[in-house]
Amino acid sequence: MEPRQPIAIDKAIELVMQHGKEQGRELVSLQECDDRYIAEDIYANHPIPPFPKSPYDGFAFRSEDTASANRDNPVRFTVVEHVPAGATASRPIGKGEAVRIMTGAAIPEGADCVAMFEVCHTYNEGDLEWVELKRPIRSMENVMDKGSETEEGALVIRKGTYMNPGVKAVLATFGFTKVPVTKKPKIGLITTGTELLDVEEDMVYGKIRNSNGPMIAAQCKRAGADFIHFGKLMDELEPSYERIQQALKDVDILITTGGVSVGDFDLMPAIYEKLEAKVLFNKVAMRPGSVTTVAVYENKMLFGLSGNPSACYVGFELFARPIIRQALGTPAVYPKKIEAYLGEDFEKPNPFTRFVRGKMRMKNGFVYVEPVGMDKSAVVTSLSKADVFIVLRGGTRGYKKGDMVEALWVDTQEGQRNTWNHHLSSEEGG
Amino acid sequence: MEPRQPIAIDKAIELVMQHGKEQGRELVSLQECDDRYIAEDIYANHPIPPFPKSPYDGFAFRSEDTASANRDNPVRFTVVEHVPAGATASRPIGKGEAVRIMTGAAIPEGADCVAMFEVCHTYNEGDLEWVELKRPIRSMENVMDKGSETEEGALVIRKGTYMNPGVKAVLATFGFTKVPVTKKPKIGLITTGTELLDVEEDMVYGKIRNSNGPMIAAQCKRAGADFIHFGKLMDELEPSYERIQQALKDVDILITTGGVSVGDFDLMPAIYEKLEAKVLFNKVAMRPGSVTTVAVYENKMLFGLSGNPSACYVGFELFARPIIRQALGTPAVYPKKIEAYLGEDFEKPNPFTRFVRGKMRMKNGFVYVEPVGMDKSAVVTSLSKADVFIVLRGGTRGYKKGDMVEALWVDTQEGQRNTWNHHLSSEEGG
Known part of the structure; x- marks a missing residue:
C-alpha cells in the first residue's frame, strides 16, 4: 500500500467544483413544483395592481367635489352604481356622483379617491341613494394605484430561488401554469461491504443492516436530486467493475459507500484504476470522512464515501451536495x-x-x-x-x-x- | 350588520385547538416516508453494535497474552485467520494466536482486544504468518462492545419526529422496511371572490389571478397535509352552500379564502349560518387577518381565511397549521x-x-x-x-x-x- 497524501478540505472542494455543471431546465406544473429551483429570472408581465383599486369597502368620488366638505357643510353625492370586486363601473363617474365600491374593485374612470364606509353617511331620498361626506378626501386617498406594488417588468423572482408558498403565489399572480425549473440531477447509489444486510433481512451475527443507502437517498432528496439505488456490490473486482460501469450510463453522478479505505477488501481503488477514472483525491485532512474519494470518469463524477455513517453523511454534505446544488442552478451551492x-x-x-x-x-x-x-x-x-x-x-x-x-x-x-x-x-x- | 367583537389571538387559538384531534396511523415504505411524522416511539430491537466489533483494521488477541510485551521483548502471535467485515472467525482464538480483522468485523470468540496495523509488525516464517507486538494491549482496547452505542430496548426515535436522513438511517438499522407514520389530514380549499381569475386565464380589467389557492396548497404541503382544490365558489348563496356542504364530506378540514368580511358580497357568514356551523370567532385582534373566521360543522373544521394574501398566509400559519400538526401527532404543534x-x-x-x-x-x-x-x-x-x-x-x-x-x-x-x-x-x- 502506498501511503495517501491528505489534502486540505478547501482544496478538495475546489477540485470537485471544477467539474460541476448546471442541468438543463424543464417546465413543471405549478401544482407540482414545490421542491424545485426556479430556472430563470421571473419578471412581472403586468403591473400589480393591474389597475387602480380600492383597499377598502367604501365610495369612490372625484376628490375635487369633496373639497368644500366639513362638519357644518357636508357635501352629498348621488350613488349611481354598486361595483363589487371583479366588476367595473358601467360608465365614467361624473361631478357630484359616487360609486359604492368593494375592497379590491377597480376605481371607476373619473374617480380618484375612496372614502371608507365609516366616514360616510348614506340615506335614500326621492328614489335616489345618497352619500354624505363631512371632510374632503385628497386625490389618490385610499387608492392603490396601478403598479404601486410592482411595476411591469420588475424582477420578482431570481433564478435559483427555491420554491415556497410565497413564490407560488407570485407565479400564480403572473399566470405561470407551467414553471421553468432546473432538472433534477440523477444520482446513482451503490453500497459496498460484505457486512451489510438489506433492510428487510434478518440479523446475522457479524453483519449489520445497510443504513447508509436509505440515509443517502434522503440526503439526495433533501438536496433536490433524483435517486436510483443499484443495490450492493459483489465481493469480486470484475463483476463490481462491470456493475459500476453499467450504472454510470444511467446517472449523472454515482455515489458509492464503503470500500474506499485501504483494508484488505476495499475494492474501490482498484475499480477507479480499472475504469481509468481520474481520482481527484483519496484522502482529506478531516474527521470523519478522511478516506472520502472523488473521481471523474467520462464527465461523470464518482463520489466514494466512507462506509461509516457519520463520515458518509458529512462527505455527502461537503462534497456531493454542492455539485447537486450547482446542477440545480442555485448560486448558493x-x-x-x-x-x-x-x-x-x-x-x-x-x-x-x-x-x-x-x-x-x-x-x-x-x-x-x-x-x-x-x-x-x-x-x-x-x-x-x-x-x-x-x-x-x-x-x-x-x-x-x-x-x-x-x-x-x-x-x-x-x-x-x-x-x-x-x-x-x-x-x-x- | 351587527358589529363583530374581536377576540384575543391566544383565545382564538385556544378555541381552535379544542377541536384538534390526531389522525390515525399507516405504514409507508422506508423509501417513501421522507416528509412524514413518525406515529409511535421506536425502540432498539437489537443492541448497537449487535456484537463486539473492531473499529479499525488490525489484529485481535487475548489481552492477557500481550501483558509482557515491551520494546525490548516483543511478543509474537501466530496469525490463524483473516476475518473481513461481515464474516466471523471459524473457531475461538487460543493462547498465542491472532486474527487479522477488518474494520467492522466481529471480535473472534476468546479475543478481547485489537491492535491497529500501525503498532504491529508482521512477517512470514516457516509457512506461518506472524504478528509481533511491542506493547501490551488492555482488555477491551479498540473494541466497540455490544450495545455500547445503543442498548436493546432503548428509545431511539420519539413519536412525532419528522423524518430526516438520520432518522431514516436509524429505521434502516432496525429493519423498518415499512414505517409507522401518521396519516396526512385531507384539506379542501375553496376560493371565493368574483374578482378572481384562474391562473391559466388571461387578464381582465378589474380582476386578478387567484394566488391564494396555489399559496395555501404549498402551505398545506409544507405543514404535512394532503390537499384538494375544489375551485371557486359561485356568486349565489344556494349553489355555494351546496358546494361547501358537498366538499365537507370529502375532507377533514375545509379552508375557504375570501368572503369572510362584511362587504356586500361576502357570502361566508350566511353559509355558516345556513350550515348551522358553530362559529368559534369571526374577528381576531390582529393585523393582518382580523376577519379570520373559524367554524365547526359536524366535527369538521372550517377555516375562513381572508382573501388578502398576507392575511390569508398568516391566518393559515396561526390557526390551521397547528391543527394539521396536531393531526400529524407531533407535540410541537x-x-x-x-x-x-x-x-x-x-x-x-x-x-x-x-x-x-x-x-x-x-x-x-x-x-x-x-x-x-x-x-x-x-x-x-x-x-x-x-x-x-x-x-x-x-x-x-x-x-x-x-x-x-x-x-x-x-x-x-x-x-x-x-x-x-x-x-x-x-x-x-x-
Whole structure:
C-alpha cells in the first residue's frame, strides 16, 4: 500500500467544483413544483395592481367635489352604481356622483379617491341613494394605484430561488401554469461491504443492516436530486467493475459507500484504476470522512464515501451536495455556515478539522450549537437528532462552553456562495 | 350588520385547538416516508453494535497474552485467520494466536482486544504468518462492545419526529422496511371572490389571478397535509352552500379564502349560518387577518381565511397549521417562536398586534429579523422572501433597529409546544 497524501478540505472542494455543471431546465406544473429551483429570472408581465383599486369597502368620488366638505357643510353625492370586486363601473363617474365600491374593485374612470364606509353617511331620498361626506378626501386617498406594488417588468423572482408558498403565489399572480425549473440531477447509489444486510433481512451475527443507502437517498432528496439505488456490490473486482460501469450510463453522478479505505477488501481503488477514472483525491485532512474519494470518469463524477455513517453523511454534505446544488442552478451551492456559541465543553484536542454532529438552538437573540450524543463515526443513532455539523478546526486544543464556533447547517434549503472555510461576507445568501 | 367583537389571538387559538384531534396511523415504505411524522416511539430491537466489533483494521488477541510485551521483548502471535467485515472467525482464538480483522468485523470468540496495523509488525516464517507486538494491549482496547452505542430496548426515535436522513438511517438499522407514520389530514380549499381569475386565464380589467389557492396548497404541503382544490365558489348563496356542504364530506378540514368580511358580497357568514356551523370567532385582534373566521360543522373544521394574501398566509400559519400538526401527532404543534434583534426601524405604532413578513438571518452568534419589502396585506410579491413573521405587539409605539422582538419562524418543520404568546420555556422543542 502506498501511503495517501491528505489534502486540505478547501482544496478538495475546489477540485470537485471544477467539474460541476448546471442541468438543463424543464417546465413543471405549478401544482407540482414545490421542491424545485426556479430556472430563470421571473419578471412581472403586468403591473400589480393591474389597475387602480380600492383597499377598502367604501365610495369612490372625484376628490375635487369633496373639497368644500366639513362638519357644518357636508357635501352629498348621488350613488349611481354598486361595483363589487371583479366588476367595473358601467360608465365614467361624473361631478357630484359616487360609486359604492368593494375592497379590491377597480376605481371607476373619473374617480380618484375612496372614502371608507365609516366616514360616510348614506340615506335614500326621492328614489335616489345618497352619500354624505363631512371632510374632503385628497386625490389618490385610499387608492392603490396601478403598479404601486410592482411595476411591469420588475424582477420578482431570481433564478435559483427555491420554491415556497410565497413564490407560488407570485407565479400564480403572473399566470405561470407551467414553471421553468432546473432538472433534477440523477444520482446513482451503490453500497459496498460484505457486512451489510438489506433492510428487510434478518440479523446475522457479524453483519449489520445497510443504513447508509436509505440515509443517502434522503440526503439526495433533501438536496433536490433524483435517486436510483443499484443495490450492493459483489465481493469480486470484475463483476463490481462491470456493475459500476453499467450504472454510470444511467446517472449523472454515482455515489458509492464503503470500500474506499485501504483494508484488505476495499475494492474501490482498484475499480477507479480499472475504469481509468481520474481520482481527484483519496484522502482529506478531516474527521470523519478522511478516506472520502472523488473521481471523474467520462464527465461523470464518482463520489466514494466512507462506509461509516457519520463520515458518509458529512462527505455527502461537503462534497456531493454542492455539485447537486450547482446542477440545480442555485448560486448558493455551499453548506450554509452559521456562527454560534458552543452549548457545552468539547475538550478533545483536534489535530484534524472535525465535524461534530450537533443541534442548533436559538434563544434570546443568540444562536447556540450543541453536540448530540456520541460522536464516533460509526454511531448512527445520534445522526437523527443533528441539524448542523459543528466545525472544530484542526490544530485546536479543545473548546469551552460559550466559545464561538462555526457550524454547517445541513437541515435547510439555504446555502451560501462561499465554501465553509471563507469568512461570512456580503456575498453570502440564497 | 351587527358589529363583530374581536377576540384575543391566544383565545382564538385556544378555541381552535379544542377541536384538534390526531389522525390515525399507516405504514409507508422506508423509501417513501421522507416528509412524514413518525406515529409511535421506536425502540432498539437489537443492541448497537449487535456484537463486539473492531473499529479499525488490525489484529485481535487475548489481552492477557500481550501483558509482557515491551520494546525490548516483543511478543509474537501466530496469525490463524483473516476475518473481513461481515464474516466471523471459524473457531475461538487460543493462547498465542491472532486474527487479522477488518474494520467492522466481529471480535473472534476468546479475543478481547485489537491492535491497529500501525503498532504491529508482521512477517512470514516457516509457512506461518506472524504478528509481533511491542506493547501490551488492555482488555477491551479498540473494541466497540455490544450495545455500547445503543442498548436493546432503548428509545431511539420519539413519536412525532419528522423524518430526516438520520432518522431514516436509524429505521434502516432496525429493519423498518415499512414505517409507522401518521396519516396526512385531507384539506379542501375553496376560493371565493368574483374578482378572481384562474391562473391559466388571461387578464381582465378589474380582476386578478387567484394566488391564494396555489399559496395555501404549498402551505398545506409544507405543514404535512394532503390537499384538494375544489375551485371557486359561485356568486349565489344556494349553489355555494351546496358546494361547501358537498366538499365537507370529502375532507377533514375545509379552508375557504375570501368572503369572510362584511362587504356586500361576502357570502361566508350566511353559509355558516345556513350550515348551522358553530362559529368559534369571526374577528381576531390582529393585523393582518382580523376577519379570520373559524367554524365547526359536524366535527369538521372550517377555516375562513381572508382573501388578502398576507392575511390569508398568516391566518393559515396561526390557526390551521397547528391543527394539521396536531393531526400529524407531533407535540410541537405551534409555530416556532424565535427572539431576534430587529434589523431596521419599524416606526409605525401598533394599536393591534401585527405580523410583519420578514427574513431571519444569523450572524456572529446573533439572530436578526428584518421586514421584507412592502407590508400591506394585499401585497403578494414580498411574501416570497419571507421565512418569518415578526410579531409587533399591540399597544406599542413602534420599534427601533436593534430592539429585541419575537418572530414566528414559518419556513421550517420545527414547532413548539406552547402558543406564540407564551414565553419560551423548557417545554419548547420538537
